[in-house]
Amino acid sequence: MMRWFILLLLFLGAVVNFADKSIIGLAAAPIMKEFNLSPVEWGLVGSSYYWLYPVTGIFGAALADKYGTKKILAVVMLSWTALQFGVLAIAALPLLIVYRVLLGAFEGPYSPIAYNHADKWFPPKLKGFANSMIVGGGTVGAMIAAPILVSLITIFGWKIAFAILGAVSFVWFLLFQFFTKENPVEVYKEVQKNKKAKIEKLKLKDFLLLLASPTALFTTLAYFSTYILVVWFSVWLPIYLVESIKMSPAQMGYGVMVIGIVSVVIYTGISMLSDYLFKKNQNWRSSRVFVVGGSMIVGALLFASIMIFQNPIWVITALCIAKGLAYTILPIGPTIMINEMRERGGLMTSILTSSGNLAGIVAPLLTGYIISLAGGDKLAGYNLSILFMAGAVFIFGLLFTIFVKPSILKGKDKDQGLDYLESKTS
Template sequence: MRWVVLVLLFFGMIINFADKSIIGLAAVPIMEDLNLSYAQWGIVGSSYYWLYPVTGIFGAALADRIGAKKMLGFLMLTWAVLQFGVLAIAALPFLVLYRVLLGAFEGPFSPVAYSHAHKWFPPKLRGFANSVVVSGATVGAMIVAPLLVALIEILGWKMAFAALGAASIVWAVAFQLLTKESPAEVYEQAKQKQTKKLEKLDIKAFLLLLASPAALFTTLAYFSTYCLVVWFSVWLPIYLVEVINMTAGQMGMAVAVIGIASTLIYIGVSSLSDYLFKRNQNWRLSRVFVVAASMIAGALCMTSILAFQHPVWVIAAMCLAKGLTYTILPIGPTIMINEMPERGGLMTSILTSSGNIAGIVAPALTGFIISLTPSNEVFGHNLSILFMAVLILVFSALFLYFVKPATNVEGEGQAEGEDLLQKSN
């Protein structure tokens, strides 16, 4: 059952990020149809994240109470309604409203998915499991880009959005029919224990925990990487077409290549982290050092694009930059959940929602940076890349220096016991 859950979470994340990224792939026809400027397009990209952090926290906290299965099914159905609603969009205000509402209902998905995978896998496999879930984001945002571009060109951008709505309905039905909330015997024990703890959450202690170095600098590192996540989603297609001079078809293939290569990279790094953790049980070495080193290397690859803008190197550097910096996405949730295991959904939502504040700032800021140099758009795009790289370098260094995760022996032992119980059953 754990592998069925993981596969469906993987496909759910594909839909989640396809919903996010299709707006960037359809940027040119949308801007032409609605007569939008770069500044207005930056607002469209930013609007998705206006409610995302808030609903992410409350949605994940609610999922801790009612169960991930019900919450994820409900979220998918709301996405379907909104994607079909795109057919009625005829002006900028409606496009912004659609993006705000889509972001609001997609906000809880990632933290709930990470927390749900956490329940089904023991510590020695959680890095891998989360990397599979995260890889669904890359598939949805990049690898399926040629398919989405083809849908946009054949059906028009509105019908392409509606097709994603249909995929959401299929997923919601499959998830309800094929999965369970958690391992049966363990769930009954955990449910009683969790219900008691949920009623006695110490708000002051919780806020102090969020301000601790482990939680604070993990969140900031996630934030810096998510600036790049948003850049890849909103601005990469435009960058490849207008700066690197690719056609729409070439752009779609390049985005897919970047997605495939980067997925293999961060799954490999996450598996390395799991391997080191299994051998030494050392959080600093296996989680923090591996992630920080990868992020720093990825940021340096990103800066190399400023000096070498040959299309082949741009794609190669993007593969490395995305794959290496994204390692915080699967490993970060394991660090946060480790700080308060009984509140896994809530802790992960704090991480993802706080990090996704980048989604509010980054698209609009990128549009503003590019608009500063209207006579030299190449320089503006390069300046935005430099900004992303420096941000990641700074916060990954802080993450490396300050984050010293707690050793949660009880939680680790319980998870291993759950794993043995599942095997015996």
């Protein structure tokens, strides 16, 4: 039961993480009015969140490998609490920017540490599913958090709404701190009475060689290419559906919701299929790499098809499937990276999430530039951006399929407690 409670908390943590990111946009109008901000100043506020996000993602994950994922997650959540309550003291633009920089800095480590924590609790046959639930927290947050946050902002004002999110983070901290364990070995200590895992000092040269290996390199590039798509869906999809597909705002809203729901079902289902295949054959290439790579390739082709077939029904259908297929790298990628250096699982997953964060910084600007190349023809501009992203996902999905060859599962001793827990709960 504890593993499922932990997964629920990690899922809810991802929802809070998304809500913390998105509430600034939902509160844009009252904040800009209160501080008399120009669009340029508001753009500075928006981008400041990501200034330290990629760096602290790696640093925080490395600390989690050394001191334990549970402890660092607790520190992270307490930081979110303090910062969201600190909003009550913001009275000018500089403080608002400092708040966003610090919030991004402390939210950066969440995803890689959450993946690593789940990896300790779930056997290989469930790792893909567990990670897909964490990924899904952001998607579900996009559908559930937005209307709730808008209501809170409308009723209580933007500062109180931020503080309420801080209170939610504190409740999460209490539940996670007092009702969970670091790993299954703490639950069944008799499995490893005389064994204490010691993390050897990491040699920079060896680590860089590992990152340059085909498995780590092309897994990271595949993740990066998909995250460009992630950003496009969050930033450009609504306006694309209205301006190019000629949907009404109401139709666009329902379309975005349907795409979100169906895509979660698809990438969760494929993650479960990958887990099932791994359980049957214990083969990383056939159960993980081929499933993810094939999904990315097909997803890229479906995404590209909306340049040709622009009937609204087909566009929504194609985007539902394309998003679900392309996103399979998000839950499975961390599993592959952790396997390459299990004793540094948090650090390895942080490489992936930081590459995604870099895409979050670059992709909106790059997409805007690509669209501008078409001049006044917005449809041609959107199609050009779609072609670029579909091409990137297709190429890196293909390279991922060809070159990624994960090592045979390492760290067997580390998994003994998990194996024991599995025998008790299955």
